[in-house]
Amino acid sequence: MNQVSDRLHHVFKIQSQHKWVNKVSTAEQRIEKLLKLKAVVQSREDDVVQALHADLRKDAEGARSEATPIYGEVDQALAELSNWMTPIEADPTPFIGNRAKIMPESRGVVLLFSPWNYPFALLFQPLVSIIAAGNCALVKPNELAPHVSKLAAEIINEVFDEKDVAVFEGGIDLANEMLDLPIDHIFFTGSPAVGKIIMTAAAKHLASITLELGGKNPVIVDRTADLQTSAATIAAFRNINNGQVCLCPENVWVPEEMAEEFMAIVQGTFQAMFYTDGKLNPDTNGKIIDERNYQRVKGYIDDAREKGATVICGGEGDPELRSIHPTIMTNVPENATIMSEETFGPILNIFTYKEVDEAITHIQQQPKPLALYIFTNDDDFSEMILSKTSSGGVTVNNCLMHVAVPGMPFGGVNSSGIGAYHGIYGFKELSHQRSILFM
Incomplete structure (x- = not known):
C-alpha cells in the first residue's frame, strides 16, 4: 500500500500542475486521445468479454454492449467537440458597447470511481467526458470486479500518460486515501449510501461532484x-x-x-x-x-x-x-x-x-x-x-x-443522483462555465 500511496501522491502532484496544460488543449488534441482510447478498446473487445464473464457471467452480447456506448461517446465528441468548446457570446447589458462571453473551461483533476455492475462501460463512458472537457483524471476501477479492473488498468496505461489519466487498483483504504486529496471534481457511480460518504469527503475541499446513484x-x-x-x-x-x-x-x-x-x-x-x-x-x-x-x-x-x-x-x-x-x-x-x-x-x-x-x-x-x-x-x-x-x-x-438517447442527459435527482452526463451534457458537467466581461 505504501508504494501505491507514494505513487498516488506523486501523480496527483504532477496532474495538479499538468491540468493547466490540459486547460488550453485544443479539440484536436483531446480527440486524438479519445480516438486512441476507442481503438485500444476495440482491439481488446474479446478481453472485455472474457473479463465480464469472469466477474459477472455476462454473455458475449451483454459484454460487448458495455463497449458500444463508449464508441458512441467518442464519435459524438469527434463530431461536436469544437462546437462545445466554442465560447458563447453573451449580452453585456447594462454595459452597452462592451463585450461579454461564457467560456467552458476544464475543472482540473477529476477523481473517477466506477461501479461493479457495469464496471467497464461506467468507467470509460464518464472518462470520455472527462477527457473531452480537458481534465486530468485519477481513476479507481471497482475492486469487486477484479478481472475488469485489471483489464481497465491495462487499457488506461496503454492509452494515456499518467499526467493525463492515471489508474489505481485497490479497495476501500485506497478509495479513502484518494478522497483525502484536494481534488477539483469527483465523479462517482454507486449506491446512495456511499454517495453520501463521497459528498461528505468532497465537502472537505469544496470539490464539485457528480453522483450517479440509484433507487427503487x-x-x-x-x-x-x-x-x-x-x-x-x-x-x-x-x-x-x-x-x-x-x-x-x-x-x-x-x-x-x-x-x-x-x-x-x-x-x-x-x-x-x-x-x-x-x-x-x-x-x-x-x-x-x-x-x-x-x-x-x-x-x-x-x-x-x-x-x-x-x-x-x-x-x-x-x-x-x-x-x-x-x-x-x-x-x-x-x-x-x-x-x-x-x-x-x-x-x-x-x-x-x-x-x-x-x-x-x-x-x-x-x-x-x-x-x-x-x-x-x-x-x-x-x-x-x-x-x-x-x-x-x-x-x-x-x-x-x-x-x-445520446442527445439527452442521464442522471438522477436528489437521492438518485446529482448531475448528469452523456454527450454535450457530460462535457458541460465536467466543465466550468466561466463568465467574462470585457470593458
Missing part, C-alpha cells in the same frame, strides 16, 4: 396498456444482469383486475428467457457479484416473507450459480427492508390499485428514483403521471431506453 424505480401500468407487451418487457428488464442494474424496474403498480394476468405473463417470460428444463440457465442469468451481495438479496426475500409478503414465484437462490431465481412478490409490507433499499437483484414487487392516485401518492412519498416507467396507450395519462412525479428519467412503453 417504479412502474405504472395503465388500463389502456397492452398487457402482454408490458408484462413481458418488465419481466425481461427486471432480470438483466440478474437484476444488478440501477435502471431496472422494481415496484410495479397494476390495476387490480389485471394483476393476475399480468403476473402470469411475467412468470411465463421468466421461464422462457431464464430457464432451461426448469432449471436456471447459466448462459442467460448473470451471477451476483459476490457472496455478501448474494446473501443480501436473498435476505430481502426472507425478510419480506417473514413480515407477510407472498412469494408468487422464485424466492430461492442457486448457490452454485450464485444467482437468485427471478422472483415476484405481492403484499409486501412497508416495514420490509426491501421497501427502503435498492434491491440490485431480480425481485419484482407487484402492487395493485383501483385508482391510479394510489400509486402516485406512494411514489410521491418515496425518495425520487433514477427512472420511472409508464405503460399506456393514452397520452393524457402519461402526461398526468409526469406532472405528478419526479425522477431522473422516464421511458414510456418500455424500460431503460431513455439512457440510450
